[in-house]
Amino acid sequence: MAETAVFRSGGRQFHVKVGDVVDLPRIDGEEGSEIAFEEVLLYQVPGNVRVGAPFVEGAKVFAEITDQTKGPKIRGFKYKPKKHYKRSFGHRQAITRVTITSIEIKGGAAKAESKEETEEPAAAASE
Secondary structure (H helix, E strand, C coil): CCCEEEEEECCEEEEEECCCEEEEECCCCCCCCEEEECCEEEEEECCEEEECCCCCCCEEEEEEEEEEEECCCEEEEEEECCCCEEEEEEECCEEEEEEEEEEEECCCCCCCCCHHHHHHHHHHHHC
């Protein structure tokens, strides 16, 4: 079953499924610790989608912190023409790399009936 979810962390939204490795803005925690994201905006299983208003009630995305590191170096440069003003700067964003371990929803997963299951009783009744 391919469950997917969209959750919010650090002001950004991430579309994930179980097993994905995602780089998030820095989250406090040690490597190997488990964290839960409760701001789930969308939960999807094949054939059924739950969209939150603004969040899906009872849905959580669980992840394990894999690494606390920094992102790539971003170089910047400012200058003002004819004024002898030049400034160079760099920035490396602190990031947390997480692995999605599970996506859960309170009250059971949202299961959708497949077309095959709904057609079988009709075919059996006609025979």
